[in-house]
Amino acid sequence: MMNEKNTGWIRHVSLTPPTLQNNTADADRLIRELKTRLNADAVDIDLYLLKRLPDLLRRYEYNVDCVLFKDRKRWLVTGVTHSKDTSSIYGLAVDIGTTRIVMRLIDLSTGRIQAETFSDNPQISAGPDILARIHFADQDGGLDRLNKMIIDALNRMIMTLCDSCNIKQHNIYLLSVAGNTAMTHLFMGLSPRWIIREPYIPVINRPGLVKAKELGIKVNPMARALIFPNAGSYFGGDLIAGILFSGLNKTEDTAILVDVGTNAEVVLGNKDWLVACAGAAGPAMECGVTGMGMMAGPGVIDQVVIDHDTYNIRLHTINNMPPEGICGSGLIDLAAQLFLCGMIDIKGKLVPSICGSRLKEKDGIRHLVVAYAEDSATGSDLTISQADIDSLIRSKAAMYTILETIISSVGISFKDLSTFYVAGTFGSFINPRSAISIGMLPDLPIDRYKSLDNSSIGGATMALTSSEYLDEIDNIRDRITYLELNVNQEFMNRFNSARFLPHTDPLLFS
Secondary structure, rough: OOOHHHHEEEEEEOOOOOOOOOOOHHHHHHHHHHHHHHHHEEEEEEHHHHHHHHHHHHHHEEEEEEEEEEEEEEEEEEEEEEEEOOOOOOEEEEEEOEEEEEEEEEOOOOEEEEOOOEEOOHHHHHHOOHHHHHHHHOOOOOHHHHHHHHHHHHHHHHHHHHHHHHOHHHHHHEEEEOOOOHHHHHHHOOOOOHHHHOOOOOOOOEEEEEEEEHHHOOOOOOOOEEEOOOOOOOOOOHHHHHHHHHHHOOOOOEEEEEEOOEEEEEEEEEOOOOOEEEOOOOOOOOOOOOOEOOOOOOOEEEEEEOOOOOOOEEEEEEHHHOOOEHHHHHHHHHHHHHOOOOOEEEOOOOOOHHHHHEEEEEOOOEEEEEHHHHHHHHHHHHHEHHHHHHHHHHHHHHHHHHHHHHHHHHHOHHHOOEEEEEHHHHHHHHOHHHHOOOOOOOOHHHHHEEEEOOOOHHHHOOOOOEEEEEEEEHHHHHHEEEEHHHHHHHHHHHHHHHHOOOOOOOHHHH
């Protein structure tokens, strides 16, 4: 049992029942024992629980399991159950992404993941990206609508998990929630208006513990939600969770963590220091730059190989179904292959003499046929246009420039990095060789690249397994120096140099 290690969130307490000679108040008796067990200065009990405490202690004969959570130095009792109760006590780890929400059900007594589910973020209907949603929130009733979308989605997911595991929502006492700064604000019903306006100020950077009931989350009425802190307007709790999951903050050698979604968020450092920044480089990775772009799913192209002799394009799709679109990893593969076989030049321009019959023109814009109509699931040619390629090059240039800027800010080079952590869907599917070929990622040995998958949900899960991790979360947040790229004068100069394949400086990709 995790609680025997004195690191989890459940503590067994056996109290001496009161007598005429020992007439300490019920709450004081419990708090005194918990302070001793936790070596804590402060333990609080909600009024809601206080009203029920006398009955609970006597019904359970003063042998209880207390569910606790910690907000910095303050411990809070969020539940009291019978020590012999066979029904488990659960927590929820939640990653609120711009495009997808992931939720895990955790058994708090063991730390084991019981079930997991995911859902598209319904806020996509109001805007595909953060900027659009922030503008939507400025409309009359817009913020309330966005908040309701996310809360309703979370409650549906909770019901799904509870039904699949045959448990009651009442048995969920703790939540840990990670998301970028804007998603955190919309989840809490806070206006994100000033996040995108100079000097880029959020409402709050450290939300701490919040009553789940006040957020509208349908779980135990005493449940608390730990909302991961932000470190800047574009560096949110999802990256704090990612750092925790990666262990970058404990490494001796300097490493870097990149999480790419709608934005590219980057943290560089080791056990002694952390520097972070974020910028708009994500559309290519989420495939928002091409007409045939899609999120990863059945029938979506995720790998591309081009024969350098015949220029035949071989496609791999998820579940090996006929192609109907392309995801971020497939698009980066495609661009790398087109460049390596000469079908696009160093400026990313399609080369007619090499592209041959695959080159078409629509409305004055060149298109390259990636899959012919008879081979595609749509019954139409799947093409990438010159405009699509130009957008991809801008995104890859932004990605590399963000990395180059943060590296140069501390006076080191890419070769000084021991590990290059790549998180999120981008990290799960990206072929580092392809990204290096087009100058999106630095030219490092492939074994230095390490995929972390969804590091945000990983960090949120860790927070539900040990009180030590909550202290670590605060330490991570407090140690981060945030570099604001919006006012960085060198950024544009580096960006212009990176708008070539792979770069204007060939020595960087030798």
